[in-house]
Structures are given as C-alpha cells and as structure tokens.
Amino acid sequence: xxxxxxxxxxxxxxxxxxxxxPPKGFSTHWVEQLLNVNSGWPSAAFNSLVxxxxxTLIAVVLGCLSAFGLSKVPRRFGKFIRLSLVLPLVTPxxxxxxxxxxxxxxxxxxxxxxxxxxxxxxxxxxxxxxxIGPVVQQIDRTLESAARNLGAKPATIxxxxxxPIVRPSLMVSAALAFAxxxxxxxxxxxxxxxxxxxxxxKMWDGFKLEISxxxxxxxxxSFVVSLITILVVYRLLRISDRRPA
Amino acid sequence: MARKLGKIGDKFEDEDIMLGLEIRRVNSSALLSLLxxxxxxxxxxxxxxxxxxxxxxxxDEITAQYYxxxxxxxAYINVIFKTLFVAGMVAAICGxxxxxxxxxxxKCSSKMKTVFQLSLLIPLLVNPLALILGWTYLLQxxxxxxxxxxxxGIFGQPHGLLYNLGAVLTVMSYMLxxxxxxxxxxxxxSIDPQYFQAGRNLGAGPFALMRFxxxxxxGSSILASTILVFLLAxxxxxxxxxxxxxxxxxxxxxxxxxxxxLGDLETGSALAVxxxxxxxxxxxxxxxxxxxxxxxxxFRG
Numbered sequence: 148x149x150x151x152x153x154x155x156x157x158x159x160x161x162x163x164x165x166x167x168x169p170p171k172g173f174s175t176h177w178v179e180q181l182l183n184v185n186s187g188w189p190s191a192a193f194n195s196l197v198x199x200x201x202x203t204l205i206a207v208v209l210g211c212l213s214a215f216g217l218s219k220v221p222r223r224f225g226k227f228i229r230l231s232l233v234l235p236l237v238t239p240x241x242x243x244x245x246x247x248x249x250x251x252x253x254x255x256x257x258x259x260x261x262x263x264x265x266x267x268x269x270x271x272x273x274x275x276x277x278x279i280g281p282v283v284q285q286i287d288r289t290l291e292s293a294a295r296n297l298g299a300k301p302a303t304i305x306x307x308x309x310x311p312i313v314r315p316s317l318m319v320s321a322a323l324a325f326a327x328x329x330x331x332x333x334x335x336x337x338x339x340x341x342x343x344x345x346x347x348x349k350m351w352d353g354f355k356l357e358i359s360x361x362x363x364x365x366x367x368x369s370f371v372v373s374l375i376t377i378l379v380v381y382r383l384l385r386i387s388d389r390r391p392a
Numbered sequence: 393m394a395r396k397l398g399k400i401g402d403k404f405e406d407e408d409i410m411l412g413l414e415i416r417r418v419n420s421s422a423l424l425s426l427l428x429x430x431x432x433x434x435x436x437x438x439x440x441x442x443x444x445x446x447x448x449x450x451x452d453e454i455t456a457q458y459y460x461x462x463x464x465x466x467a468y469i470n471v472i473f474k475t476l477f478v479a480g481m482v483a484a485i486c487g488x489x490x491x492x493x494x495x496x497x498x499k500c501s502s503k504m505k506t507v508f509q510l511s512l513l514i515p516l517l518v519n520p521l522a523l524i525l526g527w528t529y530l531l532q533x534x535x536x537x538x539x540x541x542x543x544x545g546i547f548g549q550p551h552g553l554l555y556n557l558g559a560v561l562t563v564m565s566y567m568l569x570x571x572x573x574x575x576x577x578x579x580x581x582s583i584d585p586q587y588f589q590a591g592r593n594l595g596a597g598p599f600a601l602m603r604f605x606x607x608x609x610x611g612s613s614i615l616a617s618t619i620l621v622f623l624l625a626x627x628x629x630x631x632x633x634x635x636x637x638x639x640x641x642x643x644x645x646x647x648x649x650x651x652x653x654l655g656d657l658e659t660g661s662a663l664a665v666x667x668x669x670x671x672x673x674x675x676x677x678x679x680x681x682x683x684x685x686x687x688x689x690x691f692r693g
Contacts, residue, residue, distance in 0.1 A: 241648065249444065269433075373514070381509075
C-alpha cells in the first residue's frame with residue numbers, strides 16, 4: 148500500500164531534477180547571469196523581499212492586536228470579527244485582486260511597493276489570527292490578573308506577558324505570511340505594472356514571453372530557497388514541540 | 393449559558409448578569425486594539441468589495457447589462473460551466489488521492505513520514521511558477537515524461553501532454569492535495585488506536601475497520617476538505633492559465649483578460665462578483681461541516 152505513494156516524492160522534486168533539460172550552456176554560468184544586475188533579477192528579488200517583510204510586519208502587528216482584542220471581547224461580537232478576519236482567505240484571489248485594483252488605483256497605490264505590501268498583508272492577516280488566536284485564548288487568565296494586580300497597564304501586559312507566550316506561533320505565522328507573500332502571483336500581476344517588478348511578476352512575464360534558461364534558473368533557486376525554508380521551519384516546529392510549555 | 397445573579401459591587405466576567413440586567417464588561421483596551429485591524433480590513437477588504445459590486449452595476453448609469461451578458465452569452469456560460477466542472481474534478485481527485493496519502497502517511501515509518509510530509513509541503517510553500525515550470529518540463533513534447541515513455545516504447549511518438557485538461561487537472565490537484573492530506577492525517581493520528589483494537593477483536597477485516605471506525609470519524613473532515621479544494625479551485629488562475637489550452641479557459645482567466653487587457657472593468661467586476669457569490673453561497677450553505685482546517689495544518693509533526 149505504501150509503495151505507490153513513492154511516486155509522489157519524485158514528482159515533488161521534479162522541478163529541480165528535470166530542469167536540466169534545456170541543454171545549452173548549463174553550467175555555473177547561469178548563476179552569474181542571474182546575479183548580473185542588468186538582467187533585472189536581483190532588483191526583482193529585492194522588491195519581493197521588501198514587500199514580503201513589510202506585509203509580514205503589518206500582518207503580524209495587526210494579527211496580534213486582533214487576537215488580543217478577540218480574546219477579551221464577548222462571544223457574539225467576537226464571532227463576527229473572526230468571520231470577517233477569515234473572509235479574505237476564502238475569497239478567490241482574483242476577486243481580491245480586481246477589487247483592490249480599483250481602490251488602489253484611486254489611491255494612487257497601484258504599482259507601488261506599499262500598495263502590494265498592503266494587499267499581501269490582507270492575505271496574511273487571517274493566517275496570523277488563525278494561528279495565534281487559539282494560543283491567546285488559552286493563555287491562563289490568572290497570569291494577566293496577576294500582572295494587572297501588580298499595576299501593569301494593558302500595553303505592558305501585552306508586551307511582557309502575552310507576547311512571549313505567543314512568540315513561537317507568531318514566528319510560524321510570520322514565516323507563513325512571508326512565504327505567501329514571496330510566492331504570490333495573482334495579486335502581483337494585477338497590482339503592479341512597470342515600476343514594481345517582483346520575483347513572481349518577472350517569472351510570470353518570462354513565462355508569458357518565452358521560457359528562457361533564466362527562468363529555469365530562477366525557478367531552481369527559488370525552489371531550493373523554499374526547500375531550505377521549509378526544512379528550517381520544520382526543524383523549528385519539532386524543537387518547539389519538545390520544549391516544555 | 394448559566395445565568396448568575398450577583399450583588400452590586402461584585403467583580404464579574406463577560407456575560408454575568410447583575411440585577412437581572414445583562415451587563416457585559418467590555419474591555420475598552422480590547423476594543424481599541426481591534427480598531428486598527430478592523431479599519432484595515434474595512435479599507436482593504438470590505439470597501440474594495442463594495443466598489444467591486446458597484447462597478448459591476450455601473451457604467452454611466454446603473455445597469456444590469458453586464459450580468460445579462462454573462463448569463464446569456466454562450467461563451468461566458470461555457471466558461472462558467474467549464475470552471476465548475478474542472479473545479480469539481482480537481483476536488484474529487486484531491487479528495488480521493490489526499491485521503492489515500494493521509495492513510496499511507498499514517499502507516500509508514502517515521503523517516504518516510506518526514507520525507508513525505510516535506511514533499512507535501514512543497515506545493516504549498518514553493519513559488520507556484522517554479523512548480524509549474526517543472527511540470528511544463530515534465531509534460532512538454534520534448535519533456536521528460538514523453539522522452540521516457542517513448543524510449544521504453546509505450547508511446548509511439550511524443551504525445552501532447554501539456555495544454556490540455558489532463559495537465560490542468562494534474563497541476564491543480566498537485567497544488568491542492570496537501571490541503572486534504574494534512575488535516576485528514578492529523579485527524580487520523582488522533583484516533584484512539586483502541587477503537588481499532590476493539591474492531592479487530594470483534595473480527596473485523598481491514599475494509600470493515602475502515603467502514604465502521606475510520607470513515608465515520610474522518611468522513612466529515614474529508615468532505616470539508618474536498619469542498620475547500622473545490623472553492624479554491626474555482627478561483628484558480630495560474631494553473632489553468634499556464635498549462636491549459638483554449639478549451640480550459642476558466643472564469644479567473646476571463647476576469648484577468650477583461651481587466652488587464654481589455655480594460656473592461658465592468659464585465660471583469662461582474663464576473664468576479666459572480667465568482668465571489670458562488671463561493672460565499674457554497675460556504676454558507678455548507679458551513680456546518682466546514683470548520684476551518686487551516687489551524688491544524690502546520691502543527692502536526
């Protein structure tokens with residue numbers, strides 16, 4: 148029964164394995180070509196990183212605020228908020244893209260890093276809330292009461308009591324948000340034009356125009372990077388599982 | 393919902409009742425902290441959606457003509473049905489394959505488990521464009537699969553494996569299968585093995601075990617995940633756009649085309665609204681079996 152599933156694993160790794168196919172000049176030469184600033188890839192990568200960082204930051208901050216607020220608020224009200232926080236996850240990305248296009252257009256945020264970052268944050272926010280929400284809920288109330296009795300203001304309570312407890316989940320959700328931002332294609336296509344080229348955008352353009360060795364190279368690189376990230380996160384998860392609460 | 397009566401001056405939590413009146417102690421700092429996120433949401437989500445809705449109705453005057461076009465013109469209807477069909481097939485494939493993988497995952501050695509889980513995480517976390525490029529190389533005429541199969545003689549000549557329905561189904565299923573496998577797997581892990589013991593003691597064979605123990609416990613989750621896949625597949629863009637042929641045009645591609653190339657925001661918006669309504673409708677109708685599985689995905693080691 149287990150044997151057929153071995154098929155899946157090679158499939159998952161096919162991207163890197165089989166890109167060796169375009170035979171011409173496939174040496175380390177392509178790495179140099181990628182890194183050459185003229186090709187546009189480094190700046191694209193930079194843009195992607197900036198947007199990813201920004202959106203993750205926004206999402207994490209907003210997510211923490213939401214989780215904190217949600218844990219204190221009466222059930223029914225909280226349910227509504229929770230629902231609306233999850234909605235962006237469920238709406239098809241194109242719908243989001245088109246809707247945001249209009250709004251960002253009138254705000255003059257199309258084709259800017261800020262606009263894209265905000266859009267990515269929108270997608271990332273539900274993830275953060277979904278992941279750290281339960282954790283915040285489970286926090287022992289007595290810890291908070293104790294802090295309050297000692298005279299701490301809500302802000303201090305938040306920073307010194309809640310944040311440390313939530314930190315592992317926060318990191319995970321941040322990693323997730325980051326990954327989603329870097330790999331996002333749909334929103335990027337709709338919301339950027341000439342000025343802001345991110346990795347995804349450049350890859351998409353490449354796909355549409357012609358599949359060059361450049362594209363293959365970038366794909367391999369991003370695949371490897373993602374793989375490393377996955378491994379790291381996986382390790383982190385394992386470790387944090389074993390750490391005493 | 394126990395109703396407690398208290399005295400004036402009592403400290404109370406959320407929904408206690410004092411003197412017969414329901415008083416909720418609303419934490420002002422909580423409300424404040426919710427303000428910013430909510431403002432963000434409103435600005436970035438609700439408002440745009442409203443504008444979307446309005447632009448689908450409005451060109452120079454309020455009109456439903458765009459919707460009329462969508463629902464009457466054959467080309468559009470075709471695409472809509474095609475989308476539903478493809479999404480449905482992808483959901484079915486993912487449901488079956490995903491469950492199978494989940495079961496297999498639960499039965500293999502822990503080393504295999506790691507490899508398996510990692511390779512399942514790949515479609516979720518790696519840039520879809522990179523993945524699709526890989527698939528393109530795999531499936532194209534001079535691609536790996538074709539070369540391999542012709543060299544061992546199964547294929548007389550390279551077949552067109554790309555840019556057709558099969559390719560779209562494969563790629564989309566590949567990307568969405570983890571969404572089924574992970575929740576089911578974590579669910580399977582949490583089933584008390586004593587159930588299986590009991591079943592085996594009563595003389596049940598593997599199929600009976602599956603029917604009477606596993607399925608009832610996991611069934612609704614499978615359904616929920618399958619529906620989730622369907623909803624995601626319905627709005628899928630990159631997959632069909634890059635590996636599908638003209639026959640496989642989906643609603644998402646139409647929207648992109650209308651908005652980005654034809655500048656026809658109105659029709660694009662109308663289509664988007666239709667898509668959204670469909671998704672929300674299905675979600676609403678089926679909200680009971682659906683408990684967001686996202687939270688459980690990342691943590692089951």
